[in-house]
Amino acid sequence: MSTYVYGIAPADRTLPEPIEGIGDPPRPVRTVRSGDLVALCSDAPAEPKAKRRDLLAHQHVVITAGAAGPVLPLRFGGVAPDDATVAAMLAEHHDSYLERLTALEGKDEFNVKVHHDEEAVLHLVVAADPDLRDRHAAQRAAGGGTHEEKIAFGERVARAVAEQERTDAALVERTLAPYAAAAVRGPEDTGRLANLSFLVERERREEFLEAVRALRQENAHLREQVTGPLPPYSFVGTG
Amino acid sequence: MTVVPAQTAPAASGGGSSGLYDVLELVLDRGLVIDAFVRVSLVGIEILKIDVRVVVASVDTYLRFAEACNRLDLEAGPRKNPGLPDLVGDMTESGARAKTKGALSGAAQTISDAFTQAHDEAAEEKSGSSTRRRTSTRREEKE
Structure with missing residues (x-):
């Protein structure tokens, strides 16, 4: 099952509510953690396309998760082969993402x-x-x-x-x-x-x-x- | 989805294609890209973007400008700017417009929710207080 990624947030971010992601029916948003970071993810639909409702869902996830603090929004449409790849990507860029999140705080x-x-x-x-x-x-x-x-x-x-x-x-x-x-x-x-x-x-x-x-x-x-x-x-x- | 060509509508509302296309552009063209990830096919979206581009340097444009200038009365001065009053009002408006269009409205709405709420609250407060005033006036009349 491939993994769709919406954005990256500090690991202590609590998500305010169950968030609906892309897909029909909407896939629930979950987090994949590595160090002090989490990626906001969901399962990817079998054939994800740039449909209007999915564009909106992507935007909705980033805005909802961003209500409590900074989120690095991903460009629409990023799909990883699995959660392990997402975690590895977080680990690889850990410090620069964290630095960026700090810089975006309150902006x-x-x-x-x-x-x-x-x-x-x-x-x-x-x-x-x-x-x-x-x-x-x-x-x-x-x-x-x-x-x-x-x-x-x-x-x-x-x-x-x-x-x-x-x-x-x-x-x-x-x-x-x-x-x-x-x-x-x-x-x-x-x-x-x-x-x-x-x-x-x-x-x-x-x-x-x-x-x-x-x-x-x-x-x-x-x-x-x-x-x-x-x-x-x-x-x-x-x- | 209707995307208003940027050239035909700009002066009409001050918003043209409203927040809809702006949000699209940001969600699709900006944001973090991770090399290791596959990107979803964006076929169809590109077409929408091309539709928005209008060729300016053409004979048609020259003629249009010439005709528009012909209607200009330089002595009279330009029309008064109708958009002067309030910028935040405009943002609220574009949220509302997106809602009626129904296309990609959610994003524009979400973004402008805070503004809309503030705007509504202010409007309520205003009408509320004037109602109260009116009521108290009436009471005074009764007394």
Whole structure:
């Protein structure tokens, strides 16, 4: 029977309740211990897949176990051949995992995604560039201009917007980083200008959220989306 | 599961695809990886991620920007930011939205539970006290 692993916690962690893991029916969560660490595990379903309910179950286990203290969350989908392999893995990395857990104590991840309000950013970039202003005025007067003129103008605007995205991404990171213990850049996607994860101490959470609010108030063209508190998925590595 | 393409909806709610996709990304792409473990197949999930990516540098985008600019009145100034009031309110909202969507809602819900509770309690307190006020006013009137 192979073993599914959700996360790693200090061995003295008491789990608040019987926790349901992945699978249908849900496999009960148990622990595998080695030294001062336990791995939060369950039996793995015969053919585990990234189903919605299992993704949620994984998240649920990490959050529930994390209510009483830090947990190193595993990425979804890690399956070991058996409990002995899990214990051996805990033993092998024992000290570095323990060190990481200590570093994460009392801290949560907040994910901040930022995109532009389209109308506001178009206004901003066109108004800021005299040449774009002139072209804009001329094209409005001409009822929009020809197809080719529209494409040429739109391309200039798109470039200005892309430049503004870079400027604002740097601004967001620079503004919020002082309120966090660590920051990590997430994968970039078009349609948003920043995807940042911050490791925030609980005592500083309000300060951090207040900084996000201030950022929004001072930059009407930015739209922030904050998700958290989350298990520290982005901060499991050392450094 | 509906994932709103990032480009069509961003300004609408300030949340776009809400907490749903954000949590997915973290659970699937971050977190500790142990080399000795086999990873579950993620076929299907990748497709979802590709759907979210929208090509920006295209003629379509240029035309769209040109049309949008054509509607801009530079003298009038930008619309007032509708999202000013409260950030925590937004988080609560995205939790509630995820609930109605029913897809991956649990995670977003779990995360925002604390916020939702705090929000509800605050709302209750508010309405409770105003009820009390009203009651006492009525009493005074009776007396």
